[in-house]
Amino acid sequence: MSLTDSPSQHMFDSGLEQNPANFSALSPLDFLQRAADVYPEHVSVIHGSRRYTWQQTLQRCRQLADALTRQGITPGDSVSIIAPNIPELFEAHYAIPMTGAVLNAINTRLDAATIAYILTHARTKVLLVDSEFADTVTAALEQLEDKPVVIDIADSEAAAGQPIGIMDYESLLAEGNPDFQWQKPGDEWQAISLNYTSGTTGNPKGVVYHHRGAYMNALSNITGWELPHHSVYLWTLPMFHCNGWCFPWSLAAVAGTSVCMRNVSGEAIYSSIEQHGVTHLCGAPIIMNFIINAKTDQTKPMPHKVHMMTAAAPPPAAILEKIEARGFEITHVYGLTETYGPAVMCAWHPQWNDLPSAERARLKARQGVRYQVLENLAVINPDTMEPVPADGETIGEIMFRGNIVMKGYLADPEATRQAFRGGWFHSGDLAVTDPDGYLRILDRSKDIIISGGENISSIEIEDV
Numbered sequence: 001m002s003l004t005d006s007p008s009q010h011m012f013d014s015g016l017e018q019n020p021a022n023f024s025a026l027s028p029l030d031f032l033q034r035a036a037d038v039y040p041e042h043v044s045v046i047h048g049s050r051r052y053t054w055q056q057t058l059q060r061c062r063q064l065a066d067a068l069t070r071q072g073i074t075p076g077d078s079v080s081i082i083a084p085n086i087p088e089l090f091e092a093h094y095a096i097p098m099t100g101a102v103l104n105a106i107n108t109r110l111d112a113a114t115i116a117y118i119l120t121h122a123r124t125k126v127l128l129v130d131s132e133f134a135d136t137v138t139a140a141l142e143q144l145e146d147k148p149v150v151i152d153i154a155d156s157e158a159a160a161g162q163p164i165g166i167m168d169y170e171s172l173l174a175e176g177n178p179d180f181q182w183q184k185p186g187d188e189w190q191a192i193s194l195n196y197t198s199g200t201t202g203n204p205k206g207v208v209y210h211h212r213g214a215y216m217n218a219l220s221n222i223t224g225w226e227l228p229h230h231s232v233y234l235w236t237l238p239m240f241h242c243n244g245w246c247f248p249w250s251l252a253a254v255a256g257t258s259v260c261m262r263n264v265s266g267e268a269i270y271s272s273i274e275q276h277g278v279t280h281l282c283g284a285p286i287i288m289n290f291i292i293n294a295k296t297d298q299t300k301p302m303p304h305k306v307h308m309m310t311a312a313a314p315p316p317a318a319i320l321e322k323i324e325a326r327g328f329e330i331t332h333v334y335g336l337t338e339t340y341g342p343a344v345m346c347a348w349h350p351q352w353n354d355l356p357s358a359e360r361a362r363l364k365a366r367q368g369v370r371y372q373v374l375e376n377l378a379v380i381n382p383d384t385m386e387p388v389p390a391d392g393e394t395i396g397e398i399m400f401r402g403n404i405v406m407k408g409y410l411a412d413p414e415a416t417r418q419a420f421r422g423g424w425f426h427s428g429d430l431a432v433t434d435p436d437g438y439l440r441i442l443d444r445s446k447d448i449i450i451s452g453g454e455n456i457s458s459i460e461i462e463d464v
Contacts, residue, residue, distance in 0.1 A: 075100025131161025266294030375402030
């Protein structure tokens with residue numbers, strides 16, 4: 001008899017079924033509704049001269065959802081958007097899933113051919129386009145036989161561009177009902193978004209996220225980073241990148257304020273901190289370089305400590321030391337598009353604060369341990385599928401397992417099967433496990449340098 005077949009277990013199941021009173025599919029859409037209910041007048045989004053409250057953001061998202069429905073969008077359709085970090089992209093993270101459709105935020109740096117591939121592969125029905133990217137998108141659309149409905153975004157903080165759509169974003173919103181009754185997904189496994197990988201070794205792959213994973217990683221951002229209520233978050237991380245690491249949804253959960261930044265620079269970061277009281281921001285090490293290398297006349301006095309989450313290539317210890325001296329507290333995370341962005345964090349121990357700054361920076365440069373909502377993380381020998389010893393020397397591949405691993409790759413069953421072989425998601429990143437259980441990345445498997453039979457990490461060379 002299995003445990004699930006035991007009489008005692010049956011006693012706790014009999015007559016105790018799921019019903020609307022005791023079960024609801026997990027979805028980050030709930031966070032927006034709560035923020036608007038509890039803090040309706042709190043500022044949700046700042047962008048130049050524009051200010052929206054949480055009540056206004058909910059209303060605009062409802063209008064967009066209803067207007068998209070009027071354009072023929074139905075559950076399971078793809079709606080794509082190409083835009084920098086502006087309010088319209090933030091709203092899309094809620095409005096598009098409110099229709100049951102799937103959000104596809106496209107990297108603004110891609111060329112026309114790649115955009116055309118993505119629009120075709122995703123079967124995009126509606127495309128929202130910031131006017132700055134109209135020329136590239138026009139070239140992409142010329143390559144398509146079946147073109148999506150195009151809506152122009154005329155950003156108030158950018159120069160007017162040539163319209164290429166059937167109407168602009170605000171006109172589309174005006175067609176929508178602010179009291180639109182959106183529906184939560186019936187199944188939390190339902191797709192919420194589609195994000196494409198970089199495609200450095202061929203066509204990009206479409207990574208599918210579900211509502212459950214988005215909900216859980218949004219909350220894990222908060223608990224892992226200790227993101228407080230009413231945080232003021234500066235958008236230096238592209239929202240098109242892993243849905244902004246799920247932070248559009250995290251910020252609604254804490255009723256925070258998003259400060260949009262169309263063009264990132266060291267001067268703009270310091271100005272935003274001074275003007276808006278920014279408390280948190282995210283970004284790759286290049287953002288840290290902007291901050292460190294800003295000219296003296298571009299910097300501002302730091303009115304308070306600012307928390308920064310960084311990922312991508314491991315930041316050199318010297319860079320970590322310099323930026324913390326500027327008044328920033330760095331949290332190092334790691335993840336992939338396939339893990340909803342960050343899924344690993346260098347969780348900090350208080351006793352490390354007493355170490356010399358160089359040693360603190362060395363410890364902080366490691367990737368660390370799993371997020372609270374990730375079931376398992378290990379450095380595994382891909383040939384034996386056994387974890388490597390925690391000796392800080394034996395190299396293996398980082399593998400993930402849990403609720404914040406993608407559903408799979410869109411329309412690519414073979415790539416999905418390969419990614420999940422052995423019951424783990426294979427990252428392709430090589431690492432060691434230190435004696436304290438913290439993992440430390442050495443390289444992508446394809447970037448490792450082999451010389452004289454020795455494995456040499458390009459990251460270690462870069463660090464030196």
